[in-house]
Amino acid sequence: MEGWPSDFVQIVAALVQNPYMGIVIVDKNGYVTVANDTYIHIVGKTRDEVIGKYIMDVTSNSQLPKILETGEVHIADYWPCNGHDLIVTRFPIYNKEGDLIGAVGKSLFLDLGDAKALAKKVADLEEELAFYRDAIKSVFSPKYCFDVIVGKSSKMARLKSMAEQVAQTGSTVLITGESGTGKELFAHSIHRSSPRAHYPFVRVNCAALPEHLLESELFGYEEGAFTGARKGGKPGKFELANKGTIFLDEIGDMPLPMQAKLLTVLQEREFERVGGTKPVRVDVRIIAATNCNLENLVEQGKFRADLYYRLNVVVLDIPPLRERLEDIPLLVQAILPRLNQRLNTNVTNVSSEAIQLLRKYHWPGNVRELENLLERAINLADLNNEKQLTAKHFPSLQKQNIENILIDKKGETLADAVEQLEKEMIRQVLKQTNYNKAQTAKLLGLHGSVLYRKLKKYNLG
Known part of the structure; x- marks a missing residue:
C-alpha cells in the first residue's frame, strides 16, 4: 500500500483488524500475506507461525488452494477449525489485467450460534411477511366465481x-x-x-x-x-x-x-x-x-x-332481470338459503303463485331488488312462524299487479276494467284464505251465493 493516501491505509487496516471477523489473504501460490489477530486466534498460532507460511501448513483443512485452482466463490460455507464452528466466505483476487494474484478467506460468523440466530430471525421475518401477504390477499381477493x-x-x-x-x-x-x-x-x-x-x-x-x-x-x-x-x-x-x-x-x-x-x-x-x-x-x-x-x-x-x-x-x-324472467325460480332457489343463513330463519320454499307474481313484475332494481323483496318476505313469514313464502308476503307486488291490470286495460270500457279488477281481487283473497270460500266471502263483504256466481263467472272455482 506504499504511495496510497494515509487515511485510506488506515481504513483498510481497521477493516482487516475487525475483531468480529477473521480474515486471511494468500498469494497466488497459497502463502499467507495478511492475517488479522482474530484469524490468528482462531487457528491457535502465533503471527510468526502464520505470516509467510503455506496455508495448508497453517490449517490443514483450508479450502483456499481450491479457490486458487478453480476460481470458485464460496459465499457461505461451514468451516470447523480448532474447536470453532465458523461460516466463511472465500473468493479469488484478480489484478486489473485479469490475472489471478491471490485469494481471501473471511468469516461471516465466528460462532455457529450466531448463524442460527440470524437464520431464526430470517425465518421469523419470512413468517411475518407471509402473514401480511395472506392478510393483503384476504382483503384484495375475489369473493365470487x-x-x-x-x-x-x-x-x-x-x-x-x-x-x-x-x-x-x-x-x-x-x-x-x-x-x-x-x-x-x-x-x-x-x-x-x-x-x-x-x-x-x-x-x-x-x-x-x-x-x-x-x-x-x-x-x-x-x-x-x-x-x-x-x-x-x-x-x-x-x-x-x-x-x-x-x-x-x-x-x-x-x-x-x-x-x-x-x-x-x-x-x-x-x-x-x-x-x-x-x-x-x-x-x-x-x-x-x-x-x-x-x-x-x-x-x-x-x-x-x-x-x-x-x-x-x-x-x-348484462341483461336486466325483466329480460330473463325465466331465471327467477333459479335465482329464488339460490338466494333463499343465503338469506336464511344471514337472518337465522327457516323459510324453506316459495309457492308457485308467488313465483308467478314475481315473474309478472318488471324489476327496475333487477336482482338486487329481488333479493331485497325476498328478505322482506322472509321476515314477514318468520313473524308468523310460516315456512313458505306465498303471494301475501309480497304486498307491494300485489298492489303493482292490480295497477298493471288497470294500465293494460286502457282503451277498454269501464265495465271491462272493473271486471278484471274484481277477478284479480277475488283470486288474491282466495289464495290468502287458502281457498276457504266462506272466509273469502266474508273478507270481500259478499254473500256466499254472490261469491259462488262470481267464481263461476270468472272460472275461479
Whole structure:
C-alpha cells in the first residue's frame, strides 16, 4: 500500500483488524500475506507461525488452494477449525489485467450460534411477511366465481360462456348493465378464473371517492406531497393491484381530468405518484363497469372518446332481470338459503303463485331488488312462524299487479276494467284464505251465493 493516501491505509487496516471477523489473504501460490489477530486466534498460532507460511501448513483443512485452482466463490460455507464452528466466505483476487494474484478467506460468523440466530430471525421475518401477504390477499381477493352467477336463459348462458373465455386473456373488459344486474359478480369471477387469480383483485368505486382524493387513491402519493400526507408515502390502488386486476366500478362517473391520467396508464402501463417524479411501472389488468351509456356521455363531452375506445375492447352487457324472467325460480332457489343463513330463519320454499307474481313484475332494481323483496318476505313469514313464502308476503307486488291490470286495460270500457279488477281481487283473497270460500266471502263483504256466481263467472272455482 506504499504511495496510497494515509487515511485510506488506515481504513483498510481497521477493516482487516475487525475483531468480529477473521480474515486471511494468500498469494497466488497459497502463502499467507495478511492475517488479522482474530484469524490468528482462531487457528491457535502465533503471527510468526502464520505470516509467510503455506496455508495448508497453517490449517490443514483450508479450502483456499481450491479457490486458487478453480476460481470458485464460496459465499457461505461451514468451516470447523480448532474447536470453532465458523461460516466463511472465500473468493479469488484478480489484478486489473485479469490475472489471478491471490485469494481471501473471511468469516461471516465466528460462532455457529450466531448463524442460527440470524437464520431464526430470517425465518421469523419470512413468517411475518407471509402473514401480511395472506392478510393483503384476504382483503384484495375475489369473493365470487362463475358458479354463483345464476341463470340458464339463453342470454345469460351466452354471457357466462363469453366471460369465461375472456377470463383467460389479458384484455381490458368493459361490463355494462343497469344497477343491480350483477356487474361486480362478473368482475370478480373473471379475475378468479384468470391466470392472475393468485394476485390481488382491487376494487375502486369511482363514484364514491371525492374528486380531490381520487388521484391519490388510484396512484398513491409520496411523503410530503400534501398536508396530512402519511410519512413514507402511500401506494395507490394500481400499485396494490400489480400483477393482478383492478376493477374500476362506476367508471362513467370518473371526472374528466382523471380520465386523462387513466388513459396514460392504459397506454403506457406506468404513472407517477402524487408529489413524485419517478415513473412507477405496473402489470395490471383493467376491468371497468358502468350503468351509463358511455357513447352518449362521449357525445355530450362528459367522457373522453380515446379512453372509451381503450376500454371498449371486450364488452359484456348484462341483461336486466325483466329480460330473463325465466331465471327467477333459479335465482329464488339460490338466494333463499343465503338469506336464511344471514337472518337465522327457516323459510324453506316459495309457492308457485308467488313465483308467478314475481315473474309478472318488471324489476327496475333487477336482482338486487329481488333479493331485497325476498328478505322482506322472509321476515314477514318468520313473524308468523310460516315456512313458505306465498303471494301475501309480497304486498307491494300485489298492489303493482292490480295497477298493471288497470294500465293494460286502457282503451277498454269501464265495465271491462272493473271486471278484471274484481277477478284479480277475488283470486288474491282466495289464495290468502287458502281457498276457504266462506272466509273469502266474508273478507270481500259478499254473500256466499254472490261469491259462488262470481267464481263461476270468472272460472275461479
